[in-house]
Amino acid sequence: MNNKLYIAFIYAMVLMTSLNSCKKDPDNNNNNNNNSATFGSVKVEFEHLWAMSGAEFKLNDTLLHPMKNEKMFFTTFKYYVSNIKFKKSDGTWWSQPESYFLVDVSNPTSLILTVNNVPTATYTEMKYTLGVDSLRNVSGAQTGALSTTNNMFWSWNSGYIMIKAEGKSPNSSTGDFALHLGGFKGANNVVTEKSTNFGGATLNVNPSATPQIHMSANPAKLWHTIEGVTTKSKIMMPGADAKQAATDFYNSFNFEHLHP
Amino acid sequence: MYRYVSMKGIVLLFLSLVIFSCNKDETTIPSDNTFKFETPSYIPKPIYEFTNNPLTQNGFELGKLLFYDPILSSDSSISCASCHFQSHAFADQNLAFSKGVNNLIGKRNSPALFNLSWNSSFMWDGGINHIETMPLAPITNHLEMNENMMHVIEKLNRNKTYREKFKTTFKIDSINDQKLFYALAQFIGNLQSFSSKYDKVRQVKTLYSSEENNGYMLFKKHCQQCHTEPLFSNFEFANNGIDSIYADKGRYLITLDPNDEGKFKIPSLRNIALTFPYMHDGRFSTLEKVIEHYSENILQVPNLDTRLRKKIQLNAKEKQELQAFLNTLTDFEFIQNKIYNKP
Incomplete structure (x- = not known):
């Protein structure tokens, strides 16, 4: 075969392929086949209440732990929420893609998670994961909430620090405390899926309204079972203590109310 | 080996078309066919x-x-x-x-x-x-x-x-x-x-000396269960009996399992002649000392790897042969x- 002709043929084939490949991808949503589909946003707000007082949990403020009778002055409090899903009234689920949020009490905007591109529908239940699913703990470099620049990834023992609580305490022999809680394997797995049915209310999502789900959590519960900072001021890796403290904190998550 | 694929001309045509037809700043070379490392078939x-x-x-x-x-x-x-x-x-x-x-x-x-x-x-x-x-x-x-x-x-x-x-x-x-x-x-x-003498022998491009070959036989008998060919590690963790008290608890620090005290990752033996001193703390300055350890000085500690419980015992000639084989793992290229x- 004539070489030049051959090259020209390949050129033509390649041209056709590359022209085709320039078409824009359709929008990333689950309803490509339905052009009339509309979408809305949902906000999920987390408020943090200290112990039974119901008082707002604040950083850089001396708090008394009523069960342990210890003073705690938090400088850092952050944790991961991931994999938000909503159940439609027809029983099917919609899952947010790439659903990872770092709730950081020092950053007020991080306390309200915005879930975009939720298909217009009536929803009766929400599922959310406290922590980061095991897959993302073993999948190498990530971005956004999962970036290592958030200092929430253990460098020497791969995995996410799913809850980080740090501060000072006169009751600690070192004057400080630090709980770095995580673990995604076996008995040490702290990752927990939770759900709420909004107390029987319904979540109506459409383009003209952004309903807001209010959740609450109680950081004092970290020490519900484990020893206080007087005897154990540092937990820095996955293990039984991390599992217990994370589980107790995760158990404190409550649905409060829903704004339509 | 490293190569830019020989179909360079066609790749360039393709590249120019992509730039032309998409009108975007696509200045990188496509990743699929222009850059890759080839590995020998036995890898x-x-x-x-x-x-x-x-x-x-x-x-x-x-x-x-x-x-x-x-x-x-x-x-x-x-x-x-x-x-x-x-x-x-x-x-x-x-x-x-x-x-x-x-x-x-x-x-x-x-x-x-x-x-x-x-x-x-x-x-x-x-x-x-x-x-x-x-x-x-x-x-x-x-x-x-x-x-x-x-x-x-x-x-x-x-x-x-x-x-x-x-x-x-x-x-x-x-x-x-x-x-x-x-x-x-x-x-x-x-x-x-993957270009050591070992690789060249596997590819039938050269032959071992008789000393190296004897060393290879000793390696297969005593070492390959952990330092498995062709990567020369099975990538497991093992306690190789160098300590009875652990200044560094190794794998235990990750798993908190007492059975993992004193275990460390089994390193590849490729290029071993270049990477002295040896062990996690560099305690052995030469390969002779490493071989001597495995032959004579293994401590029978509770966590000792089961594969090392039986004495290896090499004589002076065997030690030399084993080392001659290990030297064939050096990749000068x-x-x-x-x-x-x-x-």
Whole structure:
């Protein structure tokens, strides 16, 4: 075969392929086949209440732990929420893609998670994961909430620090405390899926309204079972203590109310 | 081996068409067919296959630039290459422990870096589960590069050369840590060493001497269960009876399982003649001493690997033969390969 002709043929084939490949991808949503589909946003707000007082949990403020009778002055409090899903009234689920949020009490905007591109529908239940699913703990470099620049990834023992609580305490022999809680394997797995049915209310999502789900959590519960900072001021890796403290904190998550 | 695929002309045609037809700044070479490393047929599939991090020449070159650049350390004094020398198969220059920022001394022997894409875990204790996040440890360890990731990214974003190179390679305007780790993985994940005499014998390009061949037989009898061919490690963790009291508990520090006390990752024996001193703490200065340990000095501790419970006992001639075989694992082409040189 004539070489030049051959090259020209390949050129033509390649041209056709590359022209085709320039078409824009359709929008990333689950309803490509339905052009009339509309979408809305949902906000999920987390408020943090200290112990039974119901008082707002604040950083850089001396708090008394009523069960342990210890003073705690938090400088850092952050944790991961991931994999938000909503159940439609027809029983099917919609899952947010790439659903990872770092709730950081020092950053007020991080306390309200915005879930975009939720298909217009009536929803009766929400599922959310406290922590980061095991897959993302073993999948190498990530971005956004999962970036290592958030200092929430253990460098020497791969995995996410799913809850980080740090501060000072006169009751600690070192004057400080630090709980770095995580673990995604076996008995040490702290990752927990939770759900709420909004107390029987319904979540109506459409383009003209952004309903807001209010959740609450109680950081004092970290020490519900484990020893206080007087005897154990540092937990820095996955293990039984991390599992217990994370589980107790995760158990404190409550649905409060829903704004339509 | 490293090659730019011979269909260069067609690739260029393709490239020009992509630029022409999409009218975008597609300046990178497509990743699928222009850049790849070939491995001998007897080498298994790697664990890391650049699935989320498509390999490009630009990415490899950028990773190399970063590997040799002290910008990754807090005071710009230490680069990856400060403790990983190509001349030593990317181990340190025969030091038991390496120096980091502020002249601080590390706690374990710097491992050699080659064939890392076949590793299922990293570091002597296997605490790190992915090649991409592996550099996070030396970058942030205060005894090594003593940096924090936010600051590294800020420094890189202030640097015009890096901004341009990351843009060309990954099509991003602002450098982030994921792309930094991707670039580093494209370099360190391609430090391939499969050109030793052992490989040439396997490829029937040469033959062992009779001494080397006897050594190979001894190796197969006594060593290959852990230092399994062709990568010369099974990548497990083992207690090899060097201590009865553990100054460094090794794998235990990751698992907290008492059975893992004194276990360390089984290193590859490829390039072993270049990477002295040996063991996690560099206690043995020569291969003779290592062989002597396995032959005569193994401590029968509770966690001792079951494969080492039976005495190996080599005579003087056998020790020499074994060492002669181990020397065939040195890959001179690898340590001289210009594509890995400092840019």
